[in-house]
Amino acid sequence: MPPTVPRAEELTAAPAWRTVDFLSDLHLDPGHEATVQALAGYLAHTPADAIFLLGDLFEVWVGDDALAEPGSFESRCCALLAQAARQHALYFLHGNRDFLIGEGFARASGVALLPDPTVLAFAGQRWLLSHGDALCLDDVEYQRFRALARSPAWQHAFLAAPLAQRRAQARSMRAQSEAHKHASSWYADVDHPAALAWLQAASAQALIHGHTHRPATHVLAPGQLRHVLSDWDLDATPPRAEVLRLTAKGLERLPLAPR
Template identity: 55%
Template sequence: MELQAHSHWRTVDVISDIHLHPSEPLTHAAWERYLQHCRADALFILGDLFEVWVGDDVLDTVDGFENQCANSLRVLSQRTAVYLMHGNRDFLMGPRLAHACGATLIQDPCTLQLGRQRLVLSHGDALCLDDTDYQQFRATVRTDTWQHAFLARPLPERQAIAREIRQRSETAKSSQREYADADTEETLRWLHNVQAQTLIHGHTHQPATHALPGGLERWVLSDWHLDGAARRAEVLRLQCTPETGAVAIRRLAPDASEITCC
């Protein structure tokens, strides 16, 4: 998928792995504050906006947490173009949610032409080839057959399955297990295929900027987690200079203060 930035875009924000969930009130509050103060021309959310998404029919609960989050994004969409990408936790997000958010669903990967720079945007999970168990799981759950069968189950049953999966995930986190990283050869293939200079992704929870051969680069987004001892959250801001078409990339805290650690 390729997307041409609108000519008036000067500031583009990119975030990922917010993992919104009622059990993470500080993270949710920080996200709400960011949306209220965001003045970017476009916002790209590269997957895992929600900790889990079991189907758009969760929006049937009008006063539920998910509707609250969708309404906040809809308010932002009145002044900022909002784009949503599936992650490994919320790959069942569908058109009803996108409409409720005032957002556009985009494919993974997506090539963005901003000024004279071409960037590849991705959640990042498809690049973690060393995580073979996950790649097998991903190949299964991304099929129409699996998704139709899962969504045909009653909502309470799907929510119970999601709680069980989340519990296993939390147990894995406490074991200090390291996330697999993006495969360099596959990353270069992606960039070369679309003649892009920069890959931006999340998923790994290992924020860093990696220099790649040929002057290419890979920017890894932080996840958002403000309810634990290790508090973290960031926005990647792309600033396009109209006179030259050059794009500068900065890491910011959600309150727009600079992040210099990565």
């Protein structure tokens, strides 16, 4: 039986919006300062009226209470976003790394939380926005974990543990994930029939998502496209950072990493 197609919430662009930016998979953490600085530079100079962060903004998010730690990396990043939120409308969809982001983060950062998926009505078209992980159906093991980790019972139990214990558990999970990536040459991609079903159910012309770290544009059907965002890693060789910009003229990919 095919998976259930989720109902997409809808967001209508403000009449004053002329430029909208999409980015995802920055995987911010204290060990990648160059990526944090790249985000700061982008936020300070982008002309975008609205910015959509489509998941995995952070490498890991162990709970909003991390913001209460004096000088925490999380609070520093939220201050950066809060400054940008005074000039731009900021939106966030949960990723597979930061699905525990909650209202505490939203209050501290000025970022509005959106459900996954969400339809953005802009420039006379409907754009379906998602992180993309729910569409990687061939990764059965991950989909099982995703269903478990999104359950209120699992989240309540995890967040009830002391913050230090959660941080240690997150480090262990990241190490296991990295070991799996190095041991396997196969990574699940988005399932095209499922993506097309999502688009058709939402009456949208294009799907914009991240997660797979495979920036490209795919034709799913005549007039229906799938746009994949780039991840960011300014310490990689070559460094990676890209924004997908939408205006009334259409979409444009803007590389931000030095060449």
